[in-house]
Structure formats: structure tokens, C-alpha cells
Amino acid sequence: LVEGMNVEDLIYAAGGLTEKAYKLSAEINRTDFDDQQKRIQARYEIDLSMASGREFEFKSRDVLQIRAIPEWVENHFVELKGEVRFPGVYPIHKDDELRDVLKRAGGVTDYAYVPGAVFTRIELKEQQEKRLQEMQRRLAEDIAKAQLVEKDASRRSGDIGKAQELLAQLQQTPALGRLVIDLRKVLAEDLDYSIPLQNGDALTIPSRKNSVTIIGEVQLPISQVFEPKLDYTDYIERSGGTTDKADEDRIYIIKANGGVQLPDSGHWFASNDAQMEPGDTVVVPLDADKLDQLVLWRDVSQIFY
Structure with missing residues (x-):
């Protein structure tokens, strides 16, 4: 604050008004003290489009608030x-x-x-990135616990090795x-x-598109030519069938539009088409119950798929 400083001077010192500044009404809040040292507060409305508004002189501790144009984006x-x-x-x-x-x-x-x-x-990508990071953290903790409590050393080596491989894949999987x-x-x-x-x-x-994809616990995860007469079980058989760690009760289909179908139950999530279509993906998830101590495997593998 210098002697005689007014609104025009302060705006100039701040680099001028932006294009979204609302010039018809700005607000000055003033705090002052009377002869008895009692605080006095006042508020003034000024018009920045008028010379009289810009010539308003400041006192110590004044605050000038310039609002944005309503509904400005x-x-x-x-x-x-x-x-x-x-x-x-x-x-x-x-x-x-x-x-x-x-x-x-x-x-x-x-x-x-x-x-x-x-x-x-963008907003959904940020949310999904947080979910992936949280799942990575929980899986890493679960692997550490399994290493401490697993009694069967040979089984521990295989299970934990697969879990660590999945964790590494998750860490490289971007959120879409x-x-x-x-x-x-x-x-x-x-x-x-x-x-x-x-x-x-x-x-x-x-x-x-003219293909469907089979991933997860099948002998050979591949993409195949779409044929209208085939259902999801036919595509699984053409991929060599399921492995001994497959959870056949929870097989699901990711539709081309991103919706999910649970074919055995007839229940649907975000998709209304009950037929296999080009671009669909059949997922055969891992049976987490067959892996000691790794209780998050099913959830993590489905997110990865």
C-alpha cells in the first residue's frame, strides 16, 4: 500500500483483469478502528467498468475481491x-x-x-488408477503373509511365484x-x-471385428474366428479346455462394449445382449480356493482381465 493507491493501481500491479473477471460488481472489505480503538468493519460494492469504481482509494488492510462472470467455463x-x-x-x-x-x-x-x-x-481413469494401486498394495501384503505362514514349501514356491507374476503384470497395467x-x-x-x-x-x-478372445485358466489363451452358432463353452473347448486351477462356476464374458455377462446365471452387468458377438472376451478366472493364503487372487485376477 502506497499513499493514494486506488483500485486501478492495484489491478495494474496484479497484471490486469482476466477475461473472466466480472466488472459490474467488485467487493471491498474494510477493517478500521475508531478513536476508542474499537473495530469497525465495512463493505463496499464498486463498478469496475466505471472510472469512479477504479478510483476508489485503499486504506490499510483493505481486501479487494473480483469475482468471475457467473457460469463462466x-x-x-x-x-x-x-x-x-x-x-x-x-x-x-x-x-x-x-x-x-x-x-x-x-x-x-x-x-x-x-x-x-x-x-x-479422465475422472474415471483417476479413480481406476487408485483402485489398481490399492489392489497392488493388498496383493503384495497377501504375498508377504503367505510367505510367513505357508507350511508346504513346494506349494508355497509355486503359488507365490504365480502371485508375484500377477503383481508384476498389475503394476504395468494402465487404467483406461x-x-x-x-x-x-x-x-x-x-x-x-x-x-x-x-x-x-x-x-x-x-x-x-470378426473374432472372440479366450483368456484366463485355459490351456491356450487365444483369439478365434467368430461363428454365430457357437457359445462360450465351444470357444473354451477350442482353446484346449480349462486348467486344473480354473473356477468354472464363475466364468464370465466381457462384451465388446465393456459390459459383463455371467452366462450360467443369466445375470447381467451393464449389458443387455445375451448372445456371443464379435469382439467379446471369455474369461475363465482362477479358483482362489486352490491357492493357500492368497485370498485376494480372484478379485485381483478379474480386475486384471
């Missing part, structure tokens, strides 16, 4: 990749939905495999931040199915 963007007619980065407004941006991009091409679309979000969506409903303009957009969202639409 920075520029936000989403990215469309793959089989869309005009892929690229698109600016979005606050109330834009995925269907709106797809229209601006000309829709999908004739080669698009709509069920296999991958939609990712994927949000499971049904792009077919979006393209059909189902008004009951909306996907509001956030800054940094990305949609990738792959070209047509």
Missing part, C-alpha cells in the same frame, strides 16, 4: 477417433451430449463396429478410464439414454 474439448466420418477434437458446451457431437462429426462410417466403441473419461456405453442407443437417438460430456472425454469406434 473454460473451453472444453472431446475427441472422436476411429470410424467416424470426421474424426478430431471438438469443442463442447456445458449441456452437450455424445449424440450432439456425433452428429457434428457426420456420424459413423459404414465400416464402424458400433458395439465395440470405447468411451473414456472406460465408461461402458451402448452406442447403438446413442445413434438411435434414444431420449431416455443420454451421455452428458465432460472435458477430456474420448470416443474410439473400431472397424468391424
Whole structure:
């Protein structure tokens, strides 16, 4: 504070106003003391668009608060990749939905495999990274406990070795931040199915697929040519069948859109299609009960898959 310092001087010293500054109303809070040394507080509203507002002189301990324009938002963007007619980065407004941006991009091409679309979000990626880190920590602790209490040395060596291998894979597995969506409903303009957009969202639409993948506790984890007449058990048999550590009661299918099907029970998670489709993945999980002390194996392996 220097003698005669006013609002204009302080704004200049602070580098000037930003583009989102609300000029019609700024606030000055003042604390002063009277002759009896009693505190007196006052508040003033000034108009920064007027010369009189900028000429307001400061006293010691004054505070100038300049607010942002109501509902001001920075520029936000989403990215469309793959089989869309005009892929690229698109600016979005606050109330834009995925269907709106797809229209601006000309829709999908004739080669698009709509069920296999991958939609990712930065916020979800950060959440998933935390989950992966927590699972890595818990698995590492579980391995350490198993090394201390396992009595059968030969079994301990095999089980812990597999656990350490899985832990190493988990540590190198990036979080995708994927949000499971049904792009077919979006393209059909189902008004009951909306996907509001956030800054940094990305949609990738792959070209047509003609394969299914089998992973987990099978003799030969491979991808196979999709055949409409086959069910998940046929693909498992073509992969050599299950291993002796497979949990056959908990086999599940990851659909091309990211949804999960439990085929034996008929229960579904985020997916409504009960048929095997191109791009689906059959997962044969590990039976954690067959591995001493490693109680988190089933959960960890499913997250990894």
C-alpha cells in the first residue's frame, strides 16, 4: 500500500483483469478502528467498468475481491477417433451430449463396429488408477503373509511365484478410464439414454471385428474366428479346455462394449445382449480356493482381465 493507491493501481500491479473477471460488481472489505480503538468493519460494492469504481482509494488492510462472470467455463474439448466420418477434437458446451457431437462429426462410417466403441473419461481413469494401486498394495501384503505362514514349501514356491507374476503384470497395467456405453442407443437417438460430456472425454469406434478372445485358466489363451452358432463353452473347448486351477462356476464374458455377462446365471452387468458377438472376451478366472493364503487372487485376477 502506497499513499493514494486506488483500485486501478492495484489491478495494474496484479497484471490486469482476466477475461473472466466480472466488472459490474467488485467487493471491498474494510477493517478500521475508531478513536476508542474499537473495530469497525465495512463493505463496499464498486463498478469496475466505471472510472469512479477504479478510483476508489485503499486504506490499510483493505481486501479487494473480483469475482468471475457467473457460469463462466473454460473451453472444453472431446475427441472422436476411429470410424467416424470426421474424426478430431471438438469443442463442447456445458449441456452437450455424445449424440450432439456425433452428429457434428457426420456420424459413423459404414465400416464402424458400433458395439465395440470405447468411451473414456479422465475422472474415471483417476479413480481406476487408485483402485489398481490399492489392489497392488493388498496383493503384495497377501504375498508377504503367505510367505510367513505357508507350511508346504513346494506349494508355497509355486503359488507365490504365480502371485508375484500377477503383481508384476498389475503394476504395468494402465487404467483406461472406460465408461461402458451402448452406442447403438446413442445413434438411435434414444431420449431416455443420454451421455452428458465432460472435458477430456474420448470416443474410439473400431472397424468391424470378426473374432472372440479366450483368456484366463485355459490351456491356450487365444483369439478365434467368430461363428454365430457357437457359445462360450465351444470357444473354451477350442482353446484346449480349462486348467486344473480354473473356477468354472464363475466364468464370465466381457462384451465388446465393456459390459459383463455371467452366462450360467443369466445375470447381467451393464449389458443387455445375451448372445456371443464379435469382439467379446471369455474369461475363465482362477479358483482362489486352490491357492493357500492368497485370498485376494480372484478379485485381483478379474480386475486384471
